[in-house]
Amino acid sequence: xxxxxxxxxxxxxxxxxxxxxxxxKLDESLHFSPGNYPSFPSHHMGLFGDTMLVWxxxxxxxxxxxxxxxxxxxxxxxxxxxxTPAKVENEEYYQSMMIYTIxxxxxxxxxxxxxxxxxxxxxxxxxxxxxxxxxxNSEGITDDLWGLPLFFPYNYxxxxxxxxxxxxxxxxxxxxxxLSSDDPEIRKQADCIDEEGNNVLIRIRLKK
Numbered sequence: 779x780x781x782x783x784x785x786x787x788x789x790x791x792x793x794x795x796x797x798x799x800x801x802x803k804l805d806e807s808l809h810f811s812p813g814n815y816p817s818f819p820s821h822h823m824g825l826f827g828d829t830m831l832v833w834x835x836x837x838x839x840x841x842x843x844x845x846x847x848x849x850x851x852x853x854x855x856x857x858x859x860x861x862t863p864a865k866v867e868n869e870e871y872y873q874s875m876m877i878y879t880i881x882x883x884x885x886x887x888x889x890x891x892x893x894x895x896x897x898x899x900x901x902x903x904x905x906x907x908x909x910x911x912x913x914x915n916s917e918g919i920t921d922d923l924w925g926l927p928l929f930f931p932y933n934y935x936x937x938x939x940x941x942x943x944x945x946x947x948x949x950x951x952x953x954x955x956x957l958s959s960d961d962p963e964i965r966k967q968a969d970c971i972d973e974e975g976n977n978v979l980i981r982i983r984l985k986k
Contacts, residue, residue, distance in 0.1 A: 792843060801847060826882040826934075833877050835861055840880060859893060883934055883941050883984065885909065890930070901928060929982065941984040946977040 791802040829844040831851060838854035838861070854860060854875070861874035871894055878890040878901065887906040904915045931943035949971050956968040971978065 792848070803848075829882070831880050831882055831887075833880050835877075836863060838875075842882075878930060881934060884936060885941060886984065901930075929980070931982075942981050943984065944979060944981050946979055948977055949973050949975055952978060 792800045794800055829842050832841045832843050832848075833839075834841065839850060840852045840854075841848045842851045859873060859875040861871055865871045865874060873893045873895060875891055876894045878892075880887070880889040882888075885908055887908070889904040889906075890901055891904060892901045902915050904913065906913050929943075929945050931945050933944040935942055935944075950973060952971050953968050953973055956964050956971075959965055
């Protein structure tokens with residue numbers, strides 16, 4: 779946003795991994811008054827094939843990006859958590875949607891999101907099943923890992939047709955979660971963790 783003008787369109791750009799500008803675009807449908815605006819960054823988990831998904835936080839548009847350029851993939855509906863310039867200018871953005879990541883997998887589109895105000899909302903895992911066309915949302919992932927802290931995947935891959943997500947944890951995160959449990963079996967699991975050891979890699983499988 780050009781803060782020196784009375785009103786300026788939203789602009790975004792695509793760069794390569796060393797900062798070279800590949801593409802930029804002005805969104806003439808979104809205009810902002812001068813001022814500072816909050817950042818809603820999202821984390822990306824790499825490519826699916828030769829493309830990746832990118833979310834435009836102010837138009838709620840999801841783009842598929844590749845070396846050939848961009849194409850509009852989807853648009854979030856006009857709902858109460860949608861972020862708009864007016865909400866930002868009036869400081870009414872605290873319940874707006876904030877995305878941690880949005881990725882494409884073999885069978886799903888996965889979006890991890892929450893309201894901007896973390897004190898009033900939890901991270902949600904929203905899956906869109908490609909085969910059935912069904913959309914389902916969950917406040918978390920079923921926990922069969924002894925009180926695992928919030929799972930934020932950083933990698934997606936496929937082995938023998940099975941889909942997996944991975945996330946690293948520092949040892950103290952697991953120790954804090956397990957030692958605070960009322961279950962003696964879970965507290966015993968903490969004996970397997972070296973507090974000064976390397977990060978622990980947790981892998982989960984996406985099942986139908």
